Amino acid sequence: MSAPAKTFDRLARPYRLLEWIAFGPLLERARFQHLYQLRDCQRILLLGDGDGRVLSRLCALAPAAHIDTLDLSAGMLARAASRLTPADRTRVIFRQANALQAGYPPTAYDAVVTFFFLDCFTDSQVSALIARMQPALTADALWLFADFAEPAHGWRRLRAKIWLAVMYAFFRWQTGLSTRRLPASEALLLSAGFTMRAETSFQGGFVRSAVFAKPPVAR
Numbered sequence: 001m002s003a004p005a006k007t008f009d010r011l012a013r014p015y016r017l018l019e020w021i022a023f024g025p026l027l028e029r030a031r032f033q034h035l036y037q038l039r040d041c042q043r044i045l046l047l048g049d050g051d052g053r054v055l056s057r058l059c060a061l062a063p064a065a066h067i068d069t070l071d072l073s074a075g076m077l078a079r080a081a082s083r084l085t086p087a088d089r090t091r092v093i094f095r096q097a098n099a100l101q102a103g104y105p106p107t108a109y110d111a112v113v114t115f116f117f118l119d120c121f122t123d124s125q126v127s128a129l130i131a132r133m134q135p136a137l138t139a140d141a142l143w144l145f146a147d148f149a150e151p152a153h154g155w156r157r158l159r160a161k162i163w164l165a166v167m168y169a170f171f172r173w174q175t176g177l178s179t180r181r182l183p184a185s186e187a188l189l190l191s192a193g194f195t196m197r198a199e200t201s202f203q204g205g206f207v208r209s210a211v212f213a214k215p216p217v218a219r
């Protein structure tokens with residue numbers, strides 16, 4: 001399993017602007033589409049949240065939640081921390097670690113959030129991460145997911161392929177990311193037993209936002 005050699009540090013500051021230039025409000029809509037479903041959560045894990053826009057939104061939305069936010073990039077974590085009020089910081093744990101290798105406390109989280117994060121990995125890395133996360137989730141935990149996807153056919157599929165090739169080349173250049181194509185994240189969550197509770201497609205399926213629920217414990 002290969003950890004990225006470099007990190008997203010140098011992108012921490014311009015990340016939001018670059019995203020806006022490339023996609024306007026599209027990715028924000030995907031992130032926030034189902035976020036309200038976490039409003040009653042007690043302990044949430046954000047994986048690869050980046051510059052903290054979801055973290056600050058969650059702090060407002062889920063006032064009882066304690067939130068662990070884990071990211072490989074110190075620059076992204078610093079950026080995320082700078083968005084919070086001193087009061088909100090007291091219920092957030094910032095953790096700089098590789099999500100693929102980190103340890104997670106057992107039965108700790110009633111929600112995990114991966115937005116535009118699983119696309120950093122291969123299929124086998126996503127499968128390994130799902131397996132690693134399962135014991136850390138409570139029985140009724142939710143997995144909030146948003147990411148790019150390839151529409152099934154037509155010009156939108158071609159457009160997605162071009163965009164994805166450009167994005168992977170850009171992130172390879174800027175961050176050392178070794179992944180070259182999208183993993184089948186949703187299919188991998190389903191095959192791990194998660195059920196889909198809600199889903200929204202944007203721009204004909206180029207961007208997806210979905211809520212998965214943890215599989216019931218076998219008796």
Ligand SMILES: C[S@@+](CC[C@H](N)C(=O)[O-])C[C@H]1O[C@@H](n2cnc3c(N)ncnc32)[C@H](O)[C@@H]1O
Binds near residue numbers: 072
């Ligand atoms: C493409 S950005 C997505 C950021 C944000 N979630 C969003 O919605 O835009 C990927 C984020 O995942 C982090 N990351 C990449 N690989 C990681 C790893 N192996 N472990 C933890 N964080 C990682 C990066 O530092 C970056 O903040």
